[in-house]
Amino acid sequence: MTNAPVNSGLFTPFRLGPLHLPNRLVMAPLTRNRAGADGVPEPIMATHYAQRASAGLIIAEGTTPNAVGQTYANIPAIHRPEHVTGWRRVTDAVGAAGGRMFLQLQHGGRVGHPDNSGLVPVAPSPLALPETIHTPAGRRPSVVPREMTADDIRSTVADFARAARNAVAAGFAGVEVHAANGMLLHQFMAQNANRRTDAYGGPVGNRVRFAAEVTRAVADAIGPERVGLRISPANTVNGIDEGDTHRIYPALLAAVGDLGLAYLHVLFADPDQPLYRRIRDDWSGVLMANPDLRRSPVLPADGGRSAGERLLDSGADLISLGRAFIANPDLVERLRAGAPLNEVREQYWMYVGGETGYNDYPALGAAGDRGRVLAVTGGRSGA
Numbered sequence: 001m002t003n004a005p006v007n008s009g010l011f012t013p014f015r016l017g018p019l020h021l022p023n024r025l026v027m028a029p030l031t032r033n034r035a036g037a038d039g040v041p042e043p044i045m046a047t048h049y050a051q052r053a054s055a056g057l058i059i060a061e062g063t064t065p066n067a068v069g070q071t072y073a074n075i076p077a078i079h080r081p082e083h084v085t086g087w088r089r090v091t092d093a094v095g096a097a098g099g100r101m102f103l104q105l106q107h108g109g110r111v112g113h114p115d116n117s118g119l120v121p122v123a124p125s126p127l128a129l130p131e132t133i134h135t136p137a138g139r140r141p142s143v144v145p146r147e148m149t150a151d152d153i154r155s156t157v158a159d160f161a162r163a164a165r166n167a168v169a170a171g172f173a174g175v176e177v178h179a180a181n182g183m184l185l186h187q188f189m190a191q192n193a194n195r196r197t198d199a200y201g202g203p204v205g206n207r208v209r210f211a212a213e214v215t216r217a218v219a220d221a222i223g224p225e226r227v228g229l230r231i232s233p234a235n236t237v238n239g240i241d242e243g244d245t246h247r248i249y250p251a252l253l254a255a256v257g258d259l260g261l262a263y264l265h266v267l268f269a270d271p272d273q274p275l276y277r278r279i280r281d282d283w284s285g286v287l288m289a290n291p292d293l294r295r296s297p298v299l300p301a302d303g304g305r306s307a308g309e310r311l312l313d314s315g316a317d318l319i320s321l322g323r324a325f326i327a328n329p330d331l332v333e334r335l336r337a338g339a340p341l342n343e344v345r346e347q348y349w350m351y352v353g354g355e356t357g358y359n360d361y362p363a364l365g366a367a368g369d370r371g372r373v374l375a376v377t378g379g380r381s382g383a
Helices: 041-049 081-095 150-169 184-189 209-223 245-256 274-282 306-311 323-327 331-337
Strands: 014-015 020-021 025-027 058-065 102-105 133-134 137-141 174-178 229-232 263-269 286-289 318-321
Touching: 025 331, 041 081, 058 081, 081 102, 081 150, 102 150, 150 174, 150 209, 174 209, 184 209, 209 229, 209 245, 229 245, 245 274, 263 274, 274 286, 286 306, 306 318, 318 323
Parallel strands: 025 058, 025 318, 058 102, 102 174, 174 229, 229 263, 263 286, 286 318
Antiparallel strands: 014 020, 133 137
């Protein structure tokens, strides 16, 4: 990058339902494992998000709507009063800094472990995650989840709706329903994770039913203008093989398209891919796109700005970035100024806790900011 100011559509304002966003750059939800063991957000999380309040919108990290939905240790939750109180400290700090926040609601399904939640995970079918999972004692073999009963499905839908109401009580402007990355809703949609023979398994219309019911219940609970939905078509993370991707997403969008949701959030979006173009054509509302930056082991020096601009040109309305926001609390200002970006210190990404590699990235011009170019290996849940 150069030090010349950049003129870009990313820096234009946008109205998202009742929210007036100062720019179209969204901080993607990023699991960082900085909550307490009880799921209560720690004070360092308030600092972290407030530092990044210049984003048009912040989507806070995946947060469990009930105890059995917990994925890893030190994941935040939103199903008890103390969780609401903890998140209120975060939203107050972000609001005082001029920012706006949604909260991502994430149920892990089979991506969980008794050592993390104290409970046997639940899933559409009793099929274990085909890999080990991180626990406080290190990586452990995954366990076979308990197949969800009809009552489990109904109660989980209700838990999502209750979590959404809790999020609004905690000061969030809205919530994002997580139907991506191999989590519970995605498991129901994927052929290799869902072997059910009831109304939630088999034909694609049945397999998208649970995600649609959760989304509708959340929209009914807090208003559709406060609800986003995240998807990751063809993403194989957490052992997922959808099987019929080209049928799943048209069916899902048809099932929720009449709700008037705040946005649809597409992970790893590529305007050259036919399915992405069909999703844009089929979705009449706001489209948030997370650019696919996985092709090179090194994140672009512009942090994804040019890829985001290309998506805007192809019809996206908002652009979410992940890793670039991790290392650059003032990412919007850096991109607007054409300034170099900080490096991500990936060894502090997850599981380590503390403020190192979390709250100690310098702002532009701050002492210790050496203007290093962002360079990271591997792909994560946000670009």
